[in-house]
Amino acid sequence: MVAEIPILNQRSDTVTVPSPFSLLKPNRSFAAPREPERKMQYLLRSCAGIPEAEPLTSGPLWQAEFFALSRAEKFQQLDQLAKKKLLHRCGLNLLREAQLIEMAGSVYTAKMVLLAEEQAQRELYSYFAADEARHLRLITDLIGAPDYQFSKNPFFDYLSLLIQEESRLPLVFVIQVLLEGWGIHHYGNLASASTQPRVTDVFRSILHDEGKHHGSGLILFDESALTEEEFVRCGQALKFFVEIIRIGPVSVAQELAKVASPWCLRTLEAHLRQIDFQGKVRSELELIRSLLKRAKAHRLLAQATQENLFLVPNANAGAEKMMAIFGGQG
Ligand SMILES: [Fe+2]
Ligand SMILES: [Fe+2]
Numbered sequence: 001m002v003a004e005i006p007i008l009n010q011r012s013d014t015v016t017v018p019s020p021f022s023l024l025k026p027n028r029s030f031a032a033p034r035e036p037e038r039k040m041q042y043l044l045r046s047c048a049g050i051p052e053a054e055p056l057t058s059g060p061l062w063q064a065e066f067f068a069l070s071r072a073e074k075f076q077q078l079d080q081l082a083k084k085k086l087l088h089r090c091g092l093n094l095l096r097e098a099q100l101i102e103m104a105g106s107v108y109t110a111k112m113v114l115l116a117e118e119q120a121q122r123e124l125y126s127y128f129a130a131d132e133a134r135h136l137r138l139i140t141d142l143i144g145a146p147d148y149q150f151s152k153n154p155f156f157d158y159l160s161l162l163i164q165e166e167s168r169l170p171l172v173f174v175i176q177v178l179l180e181g182w183g184i185h186h187y188g189n190l191a192s193a194s195t196q197p198r199v200t201d202v203f204r205s206i207l208h209d210e211g212k213h214h215g216s217g218l219i220l221f222d223e224s225a226l227t228e229e230e231f232v233r234c235g236q237a238l239k240f241f242v243e244i245i246r247i248g249p250v251s252v253a254q255e256l257a258k259v260a261s262p263w264c265l266r267t268l269e270a271h272l273r274q275i276d277f278q279g280k281v282r283s284e285l286e287l288i289r290s291l292l293k294r295a296k297a298h299r300l301l302a303q304a305t306q307e308n309l310f311l312v313p314n315a316n317a318g319a320e321k322m323m324a325i326f327g328g329q330g
Contacts, residue, residue, distance in 0.1 A: 005158045006236040014167040015114050019160040020107035021100065024148040045141070048134040056142055056196060060084060061091030066193045067252050068275035074260045074267070082259050092143060093251050094190065095199075096150045099139040101183070102206075103146060104156075105132035108163050108175050115168040124216060131209040138202045158240055169221065170230045173297065174237045176217020181291040182284075184210050223297045235303055238292075242309045245284045247321045248277045254326070263326065269319040282312045 045052065064083070067090055069075040075083065109129035116122035140146070151160075162174055184207060191203035226234060253271065257263050263271070272278075289310060292301040304310065313321070 004240075005154060005161065006233065006240065008161060008165040008233070014165065015111060017107055017111045017114075017164055020104040020163055021146075021148075021151040021156065021160055024146055024151060026148045044133075044137050048137045050134075050137060050141060053141060053198065056198070058088065059195065060087035061095070061196055061199055062190070062193055063087065063195060066189075067249070068280070069252065069256070071274045071276070072256070072271055073274060074256055074271060078259060086255055086259055089255050090252050093150075093255070095139060095143045096147050098187075098190075099136065099143065099146050100151050100156055101159075101179070102132055102136040102139060104159050104163055105175075106136055108132075108171065111163065112168070112171070115171075117168070121220070128209075128213055128216075131213070135206045135209065138206065142199065142202060155244060158237075162237065166233065167230060169226055170234050170237065172217050172221045173223075173234050173295070173300075174241075176213055177221050177291055177295040177297070178238070178241060178288070180210050180214040180217060181294075182287060184214055185287055218295050221295050221297070223295070223299055231299065234297075234300055238288075238300055238304055239307070239309060242285065242288060242304065245288065246281055246309075246313055246318075247325070248272065248281055248318050249275070250322055250325055253322060257326075263323065265319055265323055268322055269315045272315040272318050272322075277315055277318050278312050281318070285310045285312065 064070040064075065064087060067087070069087075069090075075086070078086065106129060109125050109132050112125040113122055113129065116125060150156075159179075162171065166174070187203045187207050187210060191200050191207060194200045194203070223231075253263065253268065256271075261267075289301065292298075292304070
């Protein structure tokens, strides 16, 4: 388990919407689309202004350096074909993750249309909802339908719960300040480092919109307008996401263990040192701190600092947390 998912009680200050992933169907993710689905896909592509394109080629979408694997002993010991396959899977995982985030974004913006406090906000979120639908279509065009199984993890469980149950201002904080602020940085890296121009173009195009979404979050968020209960829930959400950052690149380590020997605490700790786990965690935590400052979330920043959330764990602590997750997944 990454971190305890906070409990959100049913309240009267919000509207409850379905889970962003409620329409995903188990075991149907990669089935060939039926005729009505193909027609719908044509319609969606036409609405989004996306021309039909060839599927991605099978090579790595990002090179080993992007995942810091070029310095990892376990990776260096693989043969060329195994390296290529591993990098391809790690790249696909990044696209699947982005796809589910865009799915979540489309339900989030729909909810914010309903929760808007004035007409201008309702218009703004309607434009953003169209952006998120286009982002989702762009990524789906690259990798096909979303993977139901991939949505089954604590990060997406909590994101889904927040979008379903949370009230307006904490949602602005979590989604537009934190996640979209972090997303601009992440998508920028994906765009500039991808080996495939089509993937670079997709993320550049999404980035342009995410800048507007995050920027409007900075304008709309007002820490002083949070109720005490909302403040507590914002603090819980911040803690949850920071703890995920502090754990480091779990999914790449999991993929590596599938093609090499399984991890034990000692080999995982050595691996985290080789990939400069601390440097990566430090720069991501610094990003979160700067987002809180930009959003003038001074109380939340002070509380998180007091709780030592921005301390960078050493490789041993990181390895222990990761082993607990791997153990939890059997
Ligand atoms: Fe988006
Ligand atoms: Fe967005």
